[in-house]
Structures are given as structure tokens and as C-alpha cells.
Amino acid sequence: xxxxxxxxxxxxxxxxxxxxxxxxxxxxxxxxxxxxxxxxxxxxxxxxxxxxxxxxxxxxxxxxxxxxxxxxxxxxxxxxxxxxxxxxxxxxxxxxxxxxxxxxxxxxxxxxxxxxxxxxxxxxxxxxxxxxxxxxxxxxxxxxxxxxxxxxxxxxxxxxxxxxxxxxxxxxxxxxxxxxxxxxxxxxxxxxxxxxxxxxxxxxxxxxxxxxxxxxxxxxxxxxxxxxxxxxxxxxxxxxxxxxxxxxxxxxxxxxxxxxxxxxxxxxxxxxxxxxxxxxxxxxxxxxxxxxxxxxxxxxxxxxxxxxxxxxxxxxx
Amino acid sequence: xxxxxxxxxxxxxxxxxxxxxxxxxxxxxxxxxxxxxxxxxxxxxxxxxxxxxxxxxxxxxxxxxxxxxxxxxxxxxxxxxxxxxxxxxxxxxxxxxxxxxxxxxxxxxxxxxxxxxxxxxxxxxxxxxxxxxxxxxxxxxxxxxxxxxxxxxxxxxxxxxxxxxxxxxxxxxxxxxxxxxxxxxxxxxxxxxxxxxxxxxxxxxxxxxxxxxxxxxxxxxxxxxxxxxxxxxxxxxxxxxxxxxxxxxxxxxxxxxxxxxxxxxxxxxxxxxxxxxxxxxxxxxxxxxxxxxxxxxxxxxxxxxxxxxxxxxxxxxxxxxxxxxxxxxxxxxxxxxxxxxxxxxxxxxxxxxxxxxxxxxxxxxxxxxxxxxxxxxxxxxxxxxxxxxxxxxxxxxxxxxxxxxxxxxxxxxxxxxxx
Numbered sequence: 001x002x003x004x005x006x007x008x009x010x011x012x013x014x015x016x017x018x019x020x021x022x023x024x025x026x027x028x029x030x031x032x033x034x035x036x037x038x039x040x041x042x043x044x045x046x047x048x049x050x051x052x053x054x055x056x057x058x059x060x061x062x063x064x065x066x067x068x069x070x071x072x073x074x075x076x077x078x079x080x081x082x083x084x085x086x087x088x089x090x091x092x093x094x095x096x097x098x099x100x101x102x103x104x105x106x107x108x109x110x111x112x113x114x115x116x117x118x119x120x121x122x123x124x125x126x127x128x129x130x131x132x133x134x135x136x137x138x139x140x141x142x143x144x145x146x147x148x149x150x151x152x153x154x155x156x157x158x159x160x161x162x163x164x165x166x167x168x169x170x171x172x173x174x175x176x177x178x179x180x181x182x183x184x185x186x187x188x189x190x191x192x193x194x195x196x197x198x199x200x201x202x203x204x205x206x207x208x209x210x211x212x213x214x215x216x217x218x219x220x221x222x223x224x225x226x227x228x229x230x231x232x233x234x235x236x237x238x239x240x241x242x243x244x245x246x247x248x249x250x251x252x253x254x255x256x257x258x259x260x261x262x263x264x265x266x267x268x269x270x271x272x273x274x275x276x277x278x279x280x281x282x283x284x285x286x287x288x289x290x291x292x293x294x295x296x297x298x299x300x301x302x303x304x305x306x307x308x309x310x311x312x313x314x315x316x317x
Numbered sequence: 318x319x320x321x322x323x324x325x326x327x328x329x330x331x332x333x334x335x336x337x338x339x340x341x342x343x344x345x346x347x348x349x350x351x352x353x354x355x356x357x358x359x360x361x362x363x364x365x366x367x368x369x370x371x372x373x374x375x376x377x378x379x380x381x382x383x384x385x386x387x388x389x390x391x392x393x394x395x396x397x398x399x400x401x402x403x404x405x406x407x408x409x410x411x412x413x414x415x416x417x418x419x420x421x422x423x424x425x426x427x428x429x430x431x432x433x434x435x436x437x438x439x440x441x442x443x444x445x446x447x448x449x450x451x452x453x454x455x456x457x458x459x460x461x462x463x464x465x466x467x468x469x470x471x472x473x474x475x476x477x478x479x480x481x482x483x484x485x486x487x488x489x490x491x492x493x494x495x496x497x498x499x500x501x502x503x504x505x506x507x508x509x510x511x512x513x514x515x516x517x518x519x520x521x522x523x524x525x526x527x528x529x530x531x532x533x534x535x536x537x538x539x540x541x542x543x544x545x546x547x548x549x550x551x552x553x554x555x556x557x558x559x560x561x562x563x564x565x566x567x568x569x570x571x572x573x574x575x576x577x578x579x580x581x582x583x584x585x586x587x588x589x590x591x592x593x594x595x596x597x598x599x600x601x602x603x604x605x606x607x608x609x610x611x612x613x614x615x616x617x618x619x620x621x622x623x624x625x626x627x628x629x630x631x632x633x634x635x636x637x638x639x640x641x642x643x644x645x646x647x648x649x650x651x652x653x654x655x656x657x658x659x660x661x662x663x664x665x666x667x668x669x670x671x672x673x674x675x676x677x678x679x680x681x682x683x684x685x686x687x688x689x690x691x692x693x694x695x696x697x698x699x700x701x702x703x704x705x706x707x708x709x710x711x712x713x714x715x716x717x718x719x720x721x722x723x724x725x726x727x728x729x730x731x732x733x734x735x736x
Contacts, residue, residue, distance in 0.1 A: 064395040064417040077736055141567070150562060151571045170561075170714040258707055261714045277389045279700055280413075282396075284736070 056286035063282050074287035084288065086263055087271040088295065090176065094251075094267065095244035097180035098187075103236060105188045107229075110195035111221060125196070128189030139182060140253030144169075147178040147254075172264040175255060179265060182250045187243070191236050198232030199225065234307045241303050245296045248273065268292050350627050352634060353402035354380040357387040360406050360456070360617050362647040365638055372637060376630055395420055403625035404635060407618045411444055411453045412694040414620075421452040422621040427632040429454065435641065439691040440656045444618050447531035447693070453618035454635050457644070457653035459584030460686035461519060461612040464591060467603045467674060469507055469579040473499035479605040479681065489520065489549045492608040496558030499579055508560035511572070511581045513550040513713040514706040515564055519582040520546035521702075522612030528702070529695030535734055537701060538727050549609070550709050551719035561713055570594035582607045584614035585654045585682045592672055600671060604678040611688040616656065654682060661686070697734065704729050 025032060060070040078084050109128060113121055131139070146153045147168040155165035168174035202225065210220050226233075248269040251259060257274045259266025266274075272292065276285030354366070361380075369378040381402070383390055388410060394401045395417065407414065414421070424444075429451055433441060436455045444453030463482065471477050475495050476485045486492045496509025510516060521527060524542025529535055537543050553559050562572045572578045573595035581587075591602065619639065621631045637643065644655035645663055660666060661683035669675045708726040711717040 062416070063392045064414075064420065073736075145567050148566075148568045150560070150568055150577075151575075167714070258703065262711050263707065277386065277392075280392060281736070 053286040053289055056283050057290050058287075059283040061283045062280045064280075067283070070283055074284045075291070077284065078287055078291055083263055083266065084271060084291070087259070087266040087268050090172075090259070090264060091245060091247060091267045094176050094179050094183070094247060095241070097176055098183035099237075099240045099244055101180075102184045102188050103191060103233070103240065105184070106191035106195055106236070107226075107233075109188065109192040110199055111225060113192070113196055114199040125193060128192050130189070131186050132190045134186070136186070136249040137253050139186060140250055143178060143182050143185075143250075144254050147174070169255065170261050172262065175251075175260050175265045178254060179247070179250050182254070183244070183247070187240070191240070194236055195229065195232060198229050202228045230307070234304070237303050237307050238300055241300050242296060245292065245299065268295070348375055349377050350375060350630060351377045351379055352404060352625075352627060352631055354378060354404040354406075354634075355383050355387075355391070355402040356380065356406040357383055359651055359653075360408075361638065362643075362650045362653070364650060365643055365646060369634055369637070373630070373634065376634065378634060399624070401622045401624050403621060403627065403631045405620050405622060406456070407453050407620050409443075409459075409615045409617065410699055411618050411620075412698060413696050414452065415446045415696050418446050418450045418452050420623050422623055422625065422628045422632075424451040424454055424621070424632065425449070427621075427629060429632075432636060435657050435659060437656050437658055437686060437689070439613070439689045440616065442691050443694065444620075447533075453620045454639060455656035456617045456619060456639055457647065458656045458686055458689075459586055459613050459615035460654060460682045460689065461522060461582055461584050461607055461614055462678075462681050462685050463580055463582050463605045463607045464587065465580035465603055465605065466576065466598070466601050468601045469499065469503065469576065473502040473579075475499060477603070479603055479676065482603075482605040486605075486608045489609045490552075493553055493556045493558050496553075496579075497556055500557065507577055507579050509558035509579055510553065511560055511562050511564065511569060511578050513554050513559055513561075513709050515581070515583075516553050516559065517546045517550040517706060517709050518614070518702070519607070519612060520549045520609055522614055523607070523610040523690070525690035525692045527692055527694060528698060529693065531693050531695075533695065535701075535730070537705075537730060543705075547705070547709070547719070547723060551712055554713045559713060564590075574598060576601075582612075585678075586615065586652060588670075588672075588678070589652055600674050602673050603676055604673060604681050606681060606685060611685040613686070613689045616654070654686065656686075658683070658687060700733060701730050704733070 056067075057074055058070060058072070059067040060073070061067040112118060113124055113128075118124070145151075149155065149165070149167045149169055152168065154168065159165055166174065168178055206224050206228075207220060210224055215223070246269050247267045251265040251267050251270050252273070254260070255265035257270070257278050259270060268288070269292070272285050272288045275281045275288060354361075366378065366380045369376065369380075387406070388408070391405060391407075437458065440455045440458050444455065445451045463486070465482065467477050470482070473495075475498065476482045486495055492509070499507060499509055521542060524540075524545070526536065526540045526542050528537040528540065528543065560572060560578050562568050562578065570593075573591060574597050576598060583590075592599075619635045621628050621635070625631055639657070641655070641657040641659045644653070644657050645660045645665055647653040648655055648660070649665055655661065655666075661679075666679040666683060667677040668679070669677055705726050708717075708722040708729075712719050712722050
């Protein structure tokens with residue numbers, strides 16, 4: 001908004017420097033009224049909950065009774081709670097197991113889809129995107145039957161090859177792997193589509209020049225495609241970071257509110273959910289929410305730095 | 318143009334912000350009063366709810382089936398302090414609401430004492446706070462029994478007749494011994510029972526001193542029943558009689574349907590769960606009184622919110638809904654097991670069930686229901702119980718030593734109770 005020039009008849013509002021502005025706003029009241037719904041909705045459903053949760057994080061509240069001021073106790077409990085840190089660790093491990101393969105697969109798929117020799121490209125695009133619009137709950141149920149200890153498909157395959165079955169969902173690594181594979185299945189196509197859009201913005205004369213110079217496909221991929229895709233890769237890394245830190249539905253459906261055996265599937269958001277809506281520690285859960293906020297900000301910053309930094313490194317090896 | 322835009326925007330503002338501002342005042346003009354009731358699917362018989370308006374000419378009952386997480390939605394409403402119903406269903410977590418007893422009408426003030434003798438004592442007391450405020454009225458119950466595969470028991474040389482099963486497998490130890498025998502006889506393919514978590518819970522449900530005294534003291538570390546349950550679950554794992562299959566999973570359904578699990582202790586409502594899970598085993602199951610004694614799992618209640626304008630009428634509706642004959646109807650329609658023992662002797666409670674090979678299982682559960690101990694749960698029961706079960710889970714699935722698991726559980730519980 002530009003500060004309006006003081007109207008000549010602002011004598012009446014002497015001593016109120018903003019009177020001119022208010023009058024200007026009043027003059028354009030219809031316009032302001034027209035854009036107000038978004039701001040109102042955002043105030044009610046965005047700003048207010050955020051501020052209220054900050055207030056709540058210093059209170060002790062079971063959701064029904066009176067709120068009691070709790071000082072920094074919620075934060076202290078959080079930082080000294082083994083399970084909180086365990087959930088942070090789980091979230092990071094699952095993030096690593098899922099994001100790295102996912103982005104590599106997505107890049108390869110996008111590169112193949114973008115190359116000239118693939119036919120039925122549209123059909124492939126739809127096929128790769130389909131997992132993303134499938135209900136997560138349905139996906140989690142299917143995956144739970146894949147990884148099931150006794151009658152799971154994976155163990156069926158293993159035993160039919162004469163190997164001994166693996167108790168996937170009884171140990172940390174198995175649970176992490178199962179959740180990560182769900183994430184990979186669901187998001188690879190989505191990221192591939194984004195990469196594809198990025199690839200199509202790369203000018204074709206670069207490729208043509210490389211071909212004329214006799215570059216191999218691999219060389220073209222590593223010397224031209226990857227460097228020019230950097231901004232898009234940065235984007236997917238950041239969105240995957242935020243998404244990965246907020247992982248909830250997959251573990252909840254796969255291993256339940258307590259995160260399965262030994263809480264190995266407990267992610268930060270699942271922990272927050274359990275503390276708030278299963279155990280009714282609303283004040284504490286708000287504190288966990290803010291703890292999560294800090295973690296996501298820090299981790300996103302680190303990722304951003306890492307991905308940014310590479311830009312300064314020359315691509316020649 | 319400008320004006321209409323303004324009006325539109327204003328209208329939007331009113332719609333968005335005004336939801337709770339103008340509530341219809343209770344209509345005093347017509348004689349009919351409206352009562353609102355919240356319940357979840359299968360907790361109350363819909364047919365009965367439809368009849369309320371005919372039964373009470375001066376009342377219109379507006380019953381709303383709340384889907385999703387009922388407890389979370391109720392808590393949110395309680396937190397908002399307005400917009401709640403008159404009558405509300407509460408599940409077996411009723412004791413979690415004891416600290417907030419002032420939000421509910423004390424049913425003793427409305428004359429609940431007069432009908433108290435018609436209901437099972439242990440069930441009735443679950444709705445009464447330690448200081449004698451009655452916040453919740455009994456609905457259904459979940460008496461437990463042993464569900465077992467008659468054919469597998471026969472192949473293993475175990476007793477098959479329900480009375481005989483109960484006689485020979487009266488204790489948990491005897492049950493585990495039988496489990497070892499069964500496993501050997503059937504080539505190690507069949508486990509006696511499903512998992513340690515539910516076994517622990519079932520043993521606990523048979524006792525009366527659980528985790529807390531009525532004055533809120535934690536006694537879990539020295540409660541005999543808790544120790545008994547812990548030891549039994551640990552022994553079941555050591556003896557190799559559990560399949561390590563959790564309930565409410567596709568795994569469990571498959572195990573039951575394939576006949577890889579020969580028995581389990583569960584509440585009466587597990588009948589339906591089992592029928593849905595294992596249709597191929599129809600006719601092979603039987604029910605006997607459980608090893609270790611009778612217990613209860615689950616069962617719900619009805620409460621009247623303090624905000625209700627018509628608590629008296631609401632209480633009349635509750636009494637009618639949960640009368641002996643109506644509980645019987647709910648049992649026939651939805652398998653909701655009555656909390657009024659007067660209904661037990663009715664022939665309708667004892668029909669032959671093809672899934673259980675023609676056995677009349679009603680009598681077994683009725684007997685079980687009469688013997689449940691009066692137990693005090695306390696507001697933090699679910700929390701503490703959850704921690705215990707998670708640790709016991711590690712014993713069975715990660716081979717943690719039962720003693721270390723017990724220590725860790727106690728440490729975590731003490732920490733949780735101090736927060």
C-alpha cells in the first residue's frame with residue numbers, strides 16, 4: 001500500500017497523522033471488503049491458531065479443565081523426554097531412507113520421459129502420478145500386508161526362495177524401511193513430474209551441441225541436465241524436507257499411535273498427535289509443535305546451504 | 318456495484334464469525350422440548366432411538382451419530398464450553414473424565430439410586446467418581462471368556478467340552494501347559510494364543526486392584542494383579558505359546574481364518590470381530606469361561622452434560638433406553654451385552670449360534686458378567702496401561718528381559734505421572 005498523499009481537507013483530523021490513510025481506506029472500502037475474505041479466513045484459521053498454540057505451550061491444559069500456567073516446564077519435559085528425541089531420530093532416518101532414493105528415481109524417470117525414444121509419454125506421466133492421489137490410508141494398509149511378519153508378501157517371497165522370513169515390523173530398521181518405501185512409492189512420481197517440467201525448460205540447443213561434440217548420454221546427464229536443474233532440485237529437496245519432517249499418516253496407519261514395537265515408527269508429528277489427542281496434554285503438544293517448527297527451520301536451512309553451495313563448485317571432475 | 322460488494326463482504330463476515338452468536342432460544346411456546354444426543358456407530362441401537370419420540374410425547378430426541386474420533390471431538394466440545402449435546406455417550410475411558418466431573422450432571426441428584434439395584438455393581442461403579450458423584454449411566458458391558466477351536470483342541474488331546482475346558486484350564490499356568498502340548502501335537506504350526514499385550518490386559522481385567530487407589534495413588538509397582546498379569550504374559554512368551562500377532566490387523570484375521578491360532582481370551586464383542594475375520598472356520602469355535610477368572614473389556618455409558626436445559630427429561634430418556642427390555646433388544650440387534658442382569662435369563666439371550674457349533678454362548682458370558690470384580694481404574698489408566706503394554710511388547714518381539722522391561726515401564730510411568 002502506498003501512503004496516500006494527505007488530502008487538503010484533513011484539517012479536521014489535526015494531530016492524527018493517519019487520518020488521511022484511514023479516509024483513503026474508507027474511500028476504497030468496497031475494494032478492501034472484496035479482498036477481506038482471505039485475510040479474515042487466514043486470521044481465524046491461520047494466525048489465531050499459531051498465536052494460541054504459542055500461548056498454550058506455556059500452559060498445562062487437558063482440554064477440558066482450567067488452564068494452569070506452566071512456565072517452561074513443557075519445553076523442559078520435551079527436551080528431557082527420551083521418546084521425543086527418539087521420534088526426532090526416527091523422523092530423520094526415515095527421511096534419509098526415503099528422500100535420497102526418491103529424488104534419484106524421480107530424476108532418472110524424468111530424464112527417461114524427457115528423452116526422445118520414449119513413446120506414450122502421457123500415459124507414463126499419469127501412471128507415475130497416480131500413487132500420489134491414492135488415499136494414504138489405503139496405501140498404508142497394502143504396505144502393512146506386504147511387510148507383515150507372518151503372512152506378508154515379502155516374507156512369502158523370501159520363504160519360497162528357501163530363505164528365512166524377516167520380522168520386518170519387529171525391529172527399527174524394518175519399520176523405517178517400510179515407512180520409507182511407502183513415501184518413495186507415493187512421491188517419486190510427483191517429483192518426477194516437477195523434474196520433467198524443469199527438464200523441458202532446458203534449451204535444446206545445448207543438447208544438440210553436446211551431441212555434435214560426441215558426448216555420451218551419461219555425460220549429457222551429469223554435465224548439462226543436473227547443473228541446469230539445480231534450482232528445481234533445490235525446490236524438491238526443500239519440499240521433501242518439510243514433508244518428511246511432517247510425516248504422520250503412513251506410520252500411524254502402519255504401526256499405530258504408539259509407533260509400533262519399541263516406538264520405532266514414532267515420528268515427530270505422530271508423537272505430537274498422540275500427546276494432544278490421545279493423551280490430552282494440549283499444552284505439552286503445543287510445545288512439541290514449536291519444537292518441531294525450530295527443527296524444520298534449522299534442517300531446511302542446512303539443506304538449502306548444502307544444495308546452494310554446490311552451485312559454486314565447478315561441475316568438472 | 319460498490320455497495321453490493323460491501324454487502325456481500327459483510328454477509329460473508331457475518332456467516333464466518335456469527336456461527337455461535339445467535340443460537341435459537343429454547344422454544345417455550347410449543348410443549349415439545351428438544352434433546353440432543355451424541356453417540357458413535359453401534360453404541361446405541363438406532364431402532365430404539367427412533368422410538369424415543371413416540372415413547373415421550375413431550376420430547377423430540379435429536380440423535381447425532383458422530384463419526385471419526387469420538388473422544389477427540391467430545392474433548393474439543395468440552396473445551397469450547399458450548400455447543401455440546403444434552404446426552405452424550407462415553408466409552409470405557411469414562412474414568413478419564415473424573416477430574417472434570419463438574420461438567421456433567423450428578424445422576425444421583427436425579428434419582429439414579431432407585432434403579433441402581435437393577436444393574437451390575439461393578440459396571441455401575443465405573444461411572445461413579447471416588448467422591449460419590451455419578452457422571453455416567455451403564456450401557457453395555459464386555460464380559461470376557463476363552464474363545465477356542467474345538468477341532469484343534471481335540472487333535473491336540475485337550476478337553477473339548479466348554480465345562481471341561483474350564484475345569485482343566487482353570488489357571489493361566491494350566492493354559493500355558495496346554496498350549497505347549499498343543500504346539501507339539503500339531504507340529505509347531507499352531508499357537509495357543511495371539512499375543513502378549515492382549516494376554517496381559519486380559520489377566521489384568523480379572524482383578525480389582527489395578528494401577529491406582531481411589532484417592533489417586535499409584536500402586537502399579539506393588540499391585541498383585543499387575544504383577545500377576547506381567548508374569549503371566551512373560552511366561553506365555555517364554556513357553557512359546559503366543560503367535561505374536563496383534564489384534565485389529567490383517568495378520569490377525571489371516572491367522573484366525575487359517576487356523577494358526579487355537580484360542581484367545583476376549584470380550585463378548587469379539588464374537589463379531591471373529592466372525593468377520595474368520596468366516597472359513599465357522600462352526601469350529603466354542604466359548605468357555607476364561608482361565609484365571611472372569612473379567613471385562615470395554616462397554617459404554619451415557620452422561621448428561623451440565624449445559625443441558627432439561628436434565629430431568631434427559632435422564633428419563635436414558636433410563637428408558639437402558640431399561641432391561643431395551644438392553645435386550647440392543648443385544649439382539651447389535652450384540653451389545655446388557656448391564657442389567659435381569660435380562661440374562663431371557664431365552665433371547667441364549668439362542669444357538671451356528672458359528673460356535675450350535676453352542677449357546679450367552680450363558681457363558683452372562684455367568685462371566687456376574688463375576689467381574691469391582692475395580693477402580695482412575696483417570697490415567699489408559700496412559701499407564703499403554704506404557705506397560707508397550708514394554709511387554711518389547712519382551713515378546715525384541716527379546717527384552719521381562720525384569721528390565723518392568724523397570725523401564727515403572728520409570729516412564731513415574732515420569733509421566735509427575736508432569
